[in-house]
Amino acid sequence: MKTEWRDGNHLRLLANGEQYFPRVFEAIRRAKESVLLETFILFEDEVGKALQEVILDAATRGVKVEMLLDGYGSNDLSPEFIRSLTSAGVRFIFYDPRPLVFGMRTNVFRRMHRKTVVCDGEIAFVGGINYSAEHNSSYGEEAKQDYTVEVKGPVVEDIARYVKEAINSEQPVRRWWNGRSHRAVRNRAPGDAQVLFVWRDNDEHRDDIEQHYIDMLREAKEEVIIANAYFFPGYRLLREMRSAAQRGVSVKLIVQGKPDMPIVKVGAELLYNYLVGGGVEVYEYIRRPLHAKIAIQDNFWSTVGSSNLDPLSLSLNLEANLIIHDRAFNQTLRTELTRLLAEDCVRVDEDKLPPQNWWQLGKSIVVFHFLRHFPAIAGWLPAHTPKLAQIAPPVQPEMETQDRVESDSEKERAKS
DSSP: OOOOOBOSOEEEEEEHHHHHHHHHHHHHHHOSSEEEEEESOBOSSHHHHHHHHHHHHHHHTTOEEEEEEETTTTTTOOHHHHHHHHHTTOEEEEESOOOOBTTBOOOOSSOBOOOEEEETTTEEEEESOOBSGGGSGGGOTTOOBOEEEEEESTHHHHHHHHHHHHHTSOOOOOOTTSSOOOOOOOOSSOOSSEEEEEEEOSSSOSSHHHHHHHHHHHHOSSEEEEEESSBOOOHHHHHHHHHHHHTTOEEEEEEESSOSSHHHHHHHHTTHHHHHHTTOEEEEEOSSOBOOEEEEETTTEEEEESOOBSHHHHHTSBEEEEEEEOHHHHHHHHHHHHHHHHHHEEEOOGGGSOOOSHHHHHHHHHHHHHHHHHHHHHTTSOOOOOOEEEEOSSOOGGGTTSTTOOOHHHHHHHHO
């Protein structure tokens, strides 16, 4: 499947659960024909139960609902929760579920990390917000800061077609040396209200999102602001950030200062000397855990999506972003990023950089060699063909890891 830049779209930036959940729930309530939903995490908390309620209402009134959830991120849902949905006619599918091994999840790599919703092929949501109370400010100090785009217009057809294909395919995984990587689609006539739906898979679109970031940095003339939760990108992207800064572009990077996982900050800090020494302004967001995957360039380019800038998102996981050419949306996102910088961030000045000694130098050398070669390393990690496990009513836990689970009645009809 290929997509193109689409003109004539209407965009709305949604920050955190307070803005996102009411909008997406209302869109599902208004749906008349179909709801397509993908998510990495669905927790059985107040947000998950609110989603369950609107999905059940839609299915009861005859809307065709299809849900694709990741088998690692959403593996704690109870059979009762799932049964309520499947019994109402919801098509409920797990991406690559695996049984626990000694009580631990082993399916860590190559996850379905997208967060997309499409209702009636008319309105779509693409971003980084999961269905969890952690995305509401009321959750407290550990509430996550994140964003989603609500979009109406021609690009919704591309998003809907992709999600339908994803739900109905086996998502083949190839080794890094097989196949070819699809070239990032360039906008030959930039204007306003233009949107491109891009994704990363383990087939022909392995580096599309990363390439859009690289092209953006190469073409920047005045300013780039990147806010990314898990920042440990490939060497090419780091090099382009420095190159842009050294030719006079104001390059600002916002990373986690209060990380949800300590290793995240440790990894980012290993890059501070290289970036700050090259003229990049690095800021740590300290209000709460940053979960954003957003960026702007100059006065028209921006992106919002599910893709972090780390080895998992750039080389292993299934991701989706919107690349946006629109001055009004760029200004909206710029205003939000400027607010974060002014109110909730601390700049990493030279006096706050990790010490430059032989130990630090040795770690930096190892890190940069790792980042340079990780795409090749990823090809040697265990690869397989992920299974899409459709859960049929009634829920039968012992069958949930089977591919395309069928009900007993379907099996009997097949025999006859």
